[in-house]
Amino acid sequence: MKPLHRLVRILALVVAAVSFATITYADVRVPLGLQAQLVRRLAGFDRNFAARATGTARVLVVHKSGDDESRLVGGGFAKALSELHDIAGVPMQVDEMPLADPAALAAQCKAQHVAILYFSVGLEPSMEGVAGALAGVDVMTIGASSTFAEKGAVVGFDLEEGRPKIVVNLARAKAHNVSFKAELLKLARIVN
Amino acid sequence: MKPRLRSRSSAFLALLAASVSVDLTRARTARADDVDELDQLLGETVVQGASKSAEVASDAPATTKVITAEEMHRYGIRSLDEAINFLGMSLFTSNPLHAVEIGGRGVLLTSDFGNHVLLVVDGHVFNEPWDGTAYFEQGAAIPIDLIDHIELIVGPGSVLYGGSAMLGVISVVTKHASSLKGAVFTAEGSASPQQGTSGQLTSFAPGDLGGAYRLAASFGRELTLFDKPAEIVAGIELYRQNGPSFAWAPQTATNGNGDPANFGPNTAPGTWGGRTTHQYSASVPSIYTRFLWGNFTVMARAASYTRRTPYQNAFNQYFTDFDDPLSFERDRWLSLDIQHHGRIGKLATLVRGYGDLYDFHQEMHTSDGSNCDPVVAGTCTNKVEGRSRWAGLEAQGNVDWMGDDRLTTLFGADGRVRNVGGQSDSYDGQNQYVGGVGRKYLTELVGSAYAQQRFTPVKPLHLNAGARFDADPRGGNRVSPRAAAAIETWKGGVTKFIYSEAFRAPTFYESYYESAGQKQATNLRSETVRSVEASVEQAVGKHRFLFGVFRTWWSDLIGVVSIDDSTVQTQNIAKIDNWGFNARADGAFGDLRYGMSITEAHTDRSRPDGTDTQLPVAPQVFGNARLAYDLPGALPTVAVATTFVAKRPADRALDGNFATAPYAPASLDLRLTLSERVPGVPGLSYRIAADYVTAARSPYVAGPTQSADPTTSPGTNAALAPINRMTGFVTLRYELPL
Numbered sequence: 009m010k011p012l013h014r015l016v017r018i019l020a021l022v023v024a025a026v027s028f029a030t031i032t033y034a035d036v037r038v039p040l041g042l043q044a045q046l047v048r049r050l051a052g053f054d055r056n057f058a059a060r061a062t063g064t065a066r067v068l069v070v071h072k073s074g075d076d077e078s079r080l081v082g083g084g085f086a087k088a089l090s091e092l093h094d095i096a097g098v099p100m101q102v103d104e105m106p107l108a109d110p111a112a113l114a115a116q117c118k119a120q121h122v123a124i125l126y127f128s129v130g131l132e133p134s135m136e137g138v139a140g141a142l143a144g145v146d147v148m149t150i151g152a153s154s155t156f157a158e159k160g161a162v163v164g165f166d167l168e169e170g171r172p173k174i175v176v177n178l179a180r181a182k183a184h185n186v187s188f189k190a191e192l193l194k195l196a197r198i199v200n
Numbered sequence: 201m202k203p204r205l206r207s208r209s210s211a212f213l214a215l216l217a218a219s220v221s222v223d224l225t226r227a228r229t230a231r232a233d234d235v236d237e238l239d240q241l242l243g244e245t246v247v248q249g250a251s252k253s254a255e256v257a258s259d260a261p262a263t264t265k266v267i268t269a270e271e272m273h274r275y276g277i278r279s280l281d282e283a284i285n286f287l288g289m290s291l292f293t294s295n296p297l298h299a300v301e302i303g304g305r306g307v308l309l310t311s312d313f314g315n316h317v318l319l320v321v322d323g324h325v326f327n328e329p330w331d332g333t334a335y336f337e338q339g340a341a342i343p344i345d346l347i348d349h350i351e352l353i354v355g356p357g358s359v360l361y362g363g364s365a366m367l368g369v370i371s372v373v374t375k376h377a378s379s380l381k382g383a384v385f386t387a388e389g390s391a392s393p394q395q396g397t398s399g400q401l402t403s404f405a406p407g408d409l410g411g412a413y414r415l416a417a418s419f420g421r422e423l424t425l426f427d428k429p430a431e432i433v434a435g436i437e438l439y440r441q442n443g444p445s446f447a448w449a450p451q452t453a454t455n456g457n458g459d460p461a462n463f464g465p466n467t468a469p470g471t472w473g474g475r476t477t478h479q480y481s482a483s484v485p486s487i488y489t490r491f492l493w494g495n496f497t498v499m500a501r502a503a504s505y506t507r508r509t510p511y512q513n514a515f516n517q518y519f520t521d522f523d524d525p526l527s528f529e530r531d532r533w534l535s536l537d538i539q540h541h542g543r544i545g546k547l548a549t550l551v552r553g554y555g556d557l558y559d560f561h562q563e564m565h566t567s568d569g570s571n572c573d574p575v576v577a578g579t580c581t582n583k584v585e586g587r588s589r590w591a592g593l594e595a596q597g598n599v600d601w602m603g604d605d606r607l608t609t610l611f612g613a614d615g616r617v618r619n620v621g622g623q624s625d626s627y628d629g630q631n632q633y634v635g636g637v638g639r640k641y642l643t644e645l646v647g648s649a650y651a652q653q654r655f656t657p658v659k660p661l662h663l664n665a666g667a668r669f670d671a672d673p674r675g676g677n678r679v680s681p682r683a684a685a686a687i688e689t690w691k692g693g694v695t696k697f698i699y700s701e702a703f704r705a706p707t708f709y710e711s712y713y714e715s716a717g718q719k720q721a722t723n724l725r726s727e728t729v730r731s732v733e734a735s736v737e738q739a740v741g742k743h744r745f746l747f748g749v750f751r752t753w754w755s756d757l758i759g760v761v762s763i764d765d766s767t768v769q770t771q772n773i774a775k776i777d778n779w780g781f782n783a784r785a786d787g788a789f790g791d792l793r794y795g796m797s798i799t800e801a802h803t804d805r806s807r808p809d810g811t812d813t814q815l816p817v818a819p820q821v822f823g824n825a826r827l828a829y830d831l832p833g834a835l836p837t838v839a840v841a842t843t844f845v846a847k848r849p850a851d852r853a854l855d856g857n858f859a860t861a862p863y864a865p866a867s868l869d870l871r872l873t874l875s876e877r878v879p880g881v882p883g884l885s886y887r888i889a890a891d892y893v894t895a896a897r898s899p900y901v902a903g904p905t906q907s908a909d910p911t912t913s914p915g916t917n918a919a920l921a922p923i924n925r926m927t928g929f930v931t932l933r934y935e936l937p938l
Binding site: 037038039040041042045046049050052053076077080083084087088091154166167168169170171172173174191192195 | 234235237238239241242243244245246247254255256266268269270348349351373378379543545546600602603604605659
């Protein structure tokens with residue numbers, strides 16, 4: 009019985025430790041490095057990207073304030089993207105920040121001519137409100153999962169049967185002056 | 201064999217070089233909107249099983265092959281073993297008309313009941329601890345409509361998974377609710393004609409057809425529960441098969457008393473043979489469900505697998521009346537797995553509690569009481585019971601030190617308590633107990649700890665090193681290391697070098713069984729394997745190529761030896777030396793999709809007497825090829841798939857003393873599938889397929905003549921079990937959005 013008692017004690021310790029664990033989200037199913045490479049490529053299929061980027065493509069990565077998971081995923085994407093040096097042939101600058109106020113975010117995107125706005129995990133519940141605040145802003149919004157595209161981002165990523173899938177919200181694309189070529193749309197899953 | 205190896209590998213390398221030169225040319229003229237580049241990225245497969253973390257397959261520390269649900273549907277795949285044979289790489293299954301056997305890269309250990317390959321479904325190990333058994337045909341008991349994709353992880357995998365992962369790990373990932381989005385109903389039926397003694401197709405009359413059917417329903421729904429995201433996925437399936445009917449050439453036999461053996465009322469005394477119509481069947485009801493809520497995932501599964509084998513043999517059915525439905529095997533499972541994912545700063549945590557109930561029941565019914573122990577007059581039934589109950593807790597941590605997946609440490613520990621046991625009892629014709637052997641039940645504690653370091657010091661170089669320590673009362677303690685490097689050598693190209701080890705602890709039966717004629721094993725060690733491999737993978741747009749070489753050394757293989765005239769014992773007796781190559785290519789030209797793989801190996805088994813032999817049943821050359829084309833509009837997708845296997849020795853070829861050593865011929869299995877949505881009926885789709893096998897015989901000796909005595913019966917040859925050579929099937933599937 010002693011080994012069993014030991015096992016039960018270990019179990020209790022583990023459960024106690026786990027109780028301190030913060031919430032985590034569904035796995036970011038498409039690895040961040042692959043997401044970065046996909047972003048780099050799909051921007052080239054946006055007819056308006058070069059004009060929006062105006063010489064240097066500014067990428068803003070936002071995460072949920074006070075959320076470790078969200079900050080780590082956002083930071084990981086930012087690092088992976090920075091290592092690629094350019095997006096669709098245009099030099100880039102990548103910045104990160106926590107999401108504070110959707111209206112302030114929209115104003116920042118306009119003022120700084122942000123070409124790509126990436127949403128990290130944890131911001132899914134806020135996406136509809138953020139999308140509303142960003143209405144009419146010339147920016148490609150991208151989320152870490154397909155839920156973002158369903159809730160108002162232009163692009164999201166999903167895994168279908170072990171392979172990455174680009175998810176495009178055509179209505180939001182139009183609202184943000186993103187015009188994807190047919191070759192990309194043929195490869196993507198379209199949501200509205 | 202060497203000249204063939206050189207010419208095949210040279211041709212493949214030439215093709216690879218041509219692809220690379222095309223790709224380098226393309227790189228100089230790359231455009232921002234290059235569809236090929238995007239295709240290449242979208243064609244990357246993401247695997248989780250090799251490192252227990254999501255990564256692109258080209259970075260993974262193992263040779264992997266992903267089989268998708270869409271491919272399985274397109275090529276008419278109905279089970280895990282068909283997926284492995286028609287769509288996989290380096291792994292192969294062989295069908296003895298009961299549970300299939302599985303091997304890889306030239307090594308297949310016949311009669312192992314699948315205990316050298318680990319089957320994992322959504323992170324839950326399906327191999328049970330009584331005999332290490334996992335099933336890979338319909339007996340895997342996973343509703344096939346729930347499968348999202350299958351990861352074949354080839355090579356020793358004990359570094360993260362522990363015992364039994366010697367040939368590889370097959371990781372099945374089920375669908376998320378977002379892929380199902382409602383309910384799916386499936387009805388499938390198949391038919392096969394009657395076969396003669398030489399495998400000829402003798403009757404297509406409706407009353408003479410054998411067949412199977414599958415009814416399934418699956419469901420997926422995303423929801424919000426107490427303000428947290430949730431989803432439920434569930435599937436239920438019933439598979440039933442009966443036949444086809446086979447004809448068996450007569451074999452004469454006497455029993456232990458020297459009298460003509462009695463094989464029951466369906467054949468003459470002293471003769472085994474005729475036509476079986478009642479003893480080739482299977483029934484597999486299964487239910488599988490997964491519920492996700494916030495940080496928690498709960499998986500539950502219930503299934504049973506009942507089957508009848510139409511012939512007696514030396515490993516799963518030692519005796520039976522001819523064509524007797526009273527002889528059968530049945531497995532039953534209940535499984536529960538609860539997982540919690542969390543994060544504490546940079547540490548991602550996984551805590552998993554699991555529990556399983558498993559039992560095995562077999563009845564071998566015979567009219568010849570001399571088969572039973574003790575001997576009885578008249579009929580008797582031998583009933584074999586096996587049972588295992590186990591529960592455990594696994595805790596795992598994963599730290600991404602730099603936040604960009606370039607330096608990550610995975611560590612974990614698993615503790616498990618298992619109650620395992622079995623017995624073999626004999627009952628007379630009135631179902632009265634007359635005696636039993638081998639009865640033993642005990643409780644064991646098993647523990648393990650593992651760690652893995654992934655490091656990408658510079659972008660093109662991905663390093664992975666890990667080890668796992670397993671403490672198992674059977675076979676002792678083991679450390680299983682792995683070291684791998686994946687180097688992005690040029691655009692789209694990856695070169696891998698992998699060293700890995702694995703083990704299999706002795707089964708309950710191997711460790712503890714004893715009877716009047718068998719002494720309990722002593723100091724039995726775990727079987728071990730060491731492997732080195734190198735491979736080159738190349739991606740060019742939608743096309744992918746792989747060529748790899750491997751070398752493995754197997755030690756302490758467990759077998760039964762005679763220790764004196766009347767007693768046997770299980771001991772560590774054999775070694776295997778194995779090397780070879782595997783290659784695959786797949787891709788698409790517009791709507792035309794293709795794929796192919798080939799594995800060629802050379803395998804020697806060293807016996808206790810110092811002689812080297814081939815490995816029976818294990819194919820040394822095997823592979824597959826497939827083509828599919830999406831015809832436009834309402835016309836169907838046409839798919840042709842084939843799997844092939846070279847000539848190989850039968851299971852009793854080396855120890856049966858037959859006049860001519862029995863070999864199964866080379867074989868080609870061809871399948872044509874048409875699939876499409878039904879025009880005018882939203883949600884309804886069909887699939888029609890026909891399958892034909894060129895060979896008539898499998899590598900399994902069938903009937904009471906399992907060996908020959910050249911002095912008393914010279915010229916005796918083995919009779920090999922037949923193969924189901926032709927099947928037609930239709931699948932209807934209805935998707936109901938909810």
